[in-house]
Amino acid sequence: MELELRGITKRFPGVVANDNVNLTIRSGEVLALVGENGAGKSTLMNILYGLYHADEGDIYIDGTPVKFETSGDAIAAGIGMVHQHFMLVPVFTVAENVVLGIEPTRGLSLDRAKAAAEVERISDEYSLGLEPDALIENLPVGIQQRVEISKVLLRDAEIVVFDEPTAVLTPQEIDDFFRIVEALKASGRGIVFITHKLTEALRVADRISVLRRGQTVGEADPSEIDEVGLAELMVGRPVQLVVDKSPAEPGASTLQVNDLHVVDASGRTLVDHTTFDVRAGEIVGIAGVQGNGQTELVEAITGLREILSGTVSVDGIDLTDASPRDVHLAAVAHVPEDRQRSGLVSEFSVAENLVLTRYHSDEFSSGVTMNWSRVRENARELVEQYDVRTPSIDTSAGTLSGGNQQKVIVARELSRDLRLVIASQPTRGVDVGSIEYIHAQVVAARDEGAAVMVVSTELDEVMALADRVIVLYRGRVVADLDRDATNHNEVGLYMAGALDQNEQASA
Ligand SMILES: Nc1ncnc2c1ncn2[C@@H]1O[C@H](COP(=O)(O)OP(=O)(O)OP(=O)(O)O)[C@@H](O)[C@H]1O
Ligand SMILES: [Mg+2]
Numbered sequence: 345m346e347l348e349l350r351g352i353t354k355r356f357p358g359v360v361a362n363d364n365v366n367l368t369i370r371s372g373e374v375l376a377l378v379g380e381n382g383a384g385k386s387t388l389m390n391i392l393y394g395l396y397h398a399d400e401g402d403i404y405i406d407g408t409p410v411k412f413e414t415s416g417d418a419i420a421a422g423i424g425m426v427h428q429h430f431m432l433v434p435v436f437t438v439a440e441n442v443v444l445g446i447e448p449t450r451g452l453s454l455d456r457a458k459a460a461a462e463v464e465r466i467s468d469e470y471s472l473g474l475e476p477d478a479l480i481e482n483l484p485v486g487i488q489q490r491v492e493i494s495k496v497l498l499r500d501a502e503i504v505v506f507d508e509p510t511a512v513l514t515p516q517e518i519d520d521f522f523r524i525v526e527a528l529k530a531s532g533r534g535i536v537f538i539t540h541k542l543t544e545a546l547r548v549a550d551r552i553s554v555l556r557r558g559q560t561v562g563e564a565d566p567s568e569i570d571e572v573g574l575a576e577l578m579v580g581r582p583v584q585l586v587v588d589k590s591p592a593e594p595g596a597s598t599l600q601v602n603d604l605h606v607v608d609a610s611g612r613t614l615v616d617h618t619t620f621d622v623r624a625g626e627i628v629g630i631a632g633v634q635g636n637g638q639t640e641l642v643e644a645i646t647g648l649r650e651i652l653s654g655t656v657s658v659d660g661i662d663l664t665d666a667s668p669r670d671v672h673l674a675a676v677a678h679v680p681e682d683r684q685r686s687g688l689v690s691e692f693s694v695a696e697n698l699v700l701t702r703y704h705s706d707e708f709s710s711g712v713t714m715n716w717s718r719v720r721e722n723a724r725e726l727v728e729q730y731d732v733r734t735p736s737i738d739t740s741a742g743t744l745s746g747g748n749q750q751k752v753i754v755a756r757e758l759s760r761d762l763r764l765v766i767a768s769q770p771t772r773g774v775d776v777g778s779i780e781y782i783h784a785q786v787v788a789a790r791d792e793g794a795a796v797m798v799v800s801t802e803l804d805e806v807m808a809l810a811d812r813v814i815v816l817y818r819g820r821v822v823a824d825l826d827r828d829a830t831n832h833n834e835v836g837l838y839m840a841g842a843l844d845q846n847e848q849a850s851a
Contacts, residue, residue: 345371345406345422345502345534347392352401354387356743358735361387363558364401369503374525374535376545376566378578379555380775381747382733385538388555389505392536393425394418424501426492428508428746428773434481438474438491439463442498466494470527484635486517493524504528505536508746510544511773514634514801522548540747540775542571542578554578579777589787592811595624598795599645599764604654606637606644606819614640616819617654622764622795627786629810629827630799633839637819638799639681642768646678647671658764672701674764677757677789681768681799687753690742694734695723697741698756726755731778746773751782758785765789768799783809803839807832817841 347369354362361384369375377385390396392403394412402409405421412418415425432441439460460476467474472490480488489509496504506525510518525535525548539545545552545566552564554577562577575583599622606615615637622628632638643649645656647668655664658674671678680687688697699708699719708719723737730751734744741752750773758765767786771779786809790796800806806813813830815823815838823838823845837843 346404347423347503347534348404348407349388349392350402350404352388352391352398352403354384354391354396354398356735358739360558362391362398362401365555365558365560367553367560369534369536371502371534372529372532373550374529374537374548376549376552377536377538377555378540378542378545378552378574380557380579380733380777381751381773382557382745383555384558385555386507386745389425389507389536389538392418393423393505419499419501422500422502423505424496424499424503425505425507426489426496426509428511430488430492432480432488432491435479437477437479438483438494439476441480441491442495462498463494466497470497470524470531472524484517485512486514486520489513489517489521490524501533503534503536505538507538508540508773509537510539510541515803516633518544540773540779542574542776546571546574556580575776578775581777583776584780585776587783587787587808589809590791592626592790594626594811595793597621598624598659599797600655600657601641601645602655602657604641604644604656605652606640606649607652614819615644618816618819618821619654620814620821620824622797624763624793624795625790626811627790627796627798627809628812628814629806630797630814630816631803631806631835631839632801632816634801636816636839638801638816639768640819641816642678642681642766642799645671646676646766675760675762676764676766677760677762679754679757679765679767679770681772683749683753683772688741688749691740693738694727694732694741694744694752695719695737697752698723698726698737698759700756702760722759726752726759730755730781747775747778750774751778754782754785758789762789762792762794765794765796766799767796769801770798771800771802771805803832803835807835815839817844820846822846 349365349367352362352365365388379385387396391398394415394417410421439456442463443459463474463476472494474490474494509521513521528535549566552566554562564574564577602619604615604618607613630638640649644651647666651665657663658676661674663671663674699722702708708715720737727737732751733748741749754770771782786796798809810827813825813827813835814821815835
């Protein structure tokens, strides 16, 4: 099958998201779609999937024009899509979710037993490792994604679109995902793969198509271009892919976490008697395979999760069991891991979101009246500095592209005087050009004397930013290493539980 998008234009208020875009997708090949945040990648794929309607342009299948009024039409034509935010019901089983996914209009009615058998068949065929009776909420993200993939395969999709599928996966899950992509390709399907990780595009794609500001700016052959070249093609200028920083000059201990213990509702240990500190003027990277207590550690420090025992303090101020507001007032910035849940209010404007945690401060209000001109000035400055691609500062934040939403949060959190910065997955979904800027801002916060803690499942990001690396394994600190005295390989061994400094010390 050959799917062709011809002259696609899509306008939203104040922005041309797709501007006369041409794109061809063929069976049996992987097409990577890359481009800056807001370039129009998701919009284009949503048009292909019948979720949005193009203002101009047409879609052709094997030379015949087609019209997709709804995603049901696209599915019937053999197009499947795996969104970044999965559309699964957490309290249902794998098989139940798969049944739910089948439109009754297709006349394909599946009962539960049949669904379970079908899931098993597809799981075997593509080595998905799915158990039909498992509850979605108990499954890791990587497996949930495979449930979405099995839904798409059950509907006989010939072209499968993945919108940033690897952003939420661990390195191990990413390897597994690529194996599945190879199997889909070998079965004759066509794959569209959106990613900001250029090495991934170079690794799996047969062709790479680059969008910039709504237009196709070029196509690249992965065997003829490298990461540096691709970054430049994407952003339109050379991009610094390594972090530029001087050696740290750590001062006094700022964040002190002492014997911290956190359990879940059923009493299971999440953070296990953890002790460490972060000093002013240093960046501590927290490495670990997802699910080893990083999320809960950050939640406990920032007042979002109950602490069973132990203490947290910042500059000697006790913040054990403080509220998120107390933590904020102690000059602590928090870039949350999940921007959809705790970072932005989508209905509020970009300008409002940029002062969300500070609207009551003297800077933006006097008594009960907001100083709107100051709020707007702040927004204009930050939008410019962080290169937030938005039609205006009054646009509601929820309509921004994923990466631009992330930039709004990072801009808000880093743009005040800070003692401590806690950044979880600070560049998730962000394009290479903006990663360069965000990393520079994190280093700048350090150089102005803040203590910085960066939590990332991307080991590359931890190693690039950190002056010191702490590895969490099953809720415990198993390594505390000077960045310059260690390497990816050693940190990887600690992450996998193969090494443990506690045992070395007592042995
Ligand atoms: N539903 C919407 N309403 C208004 N504007 C929108 C909507 N969806 C997208 N846009 C705008 O269209 C442009 C393209 O957005 P899109 O989400 O397609 O970008 P993207 O390339 O996927 O970016 P990212 O890499 O950040 O995900 C952006 O300027 C965005 O603000
Ligand atoms: Mg997108």
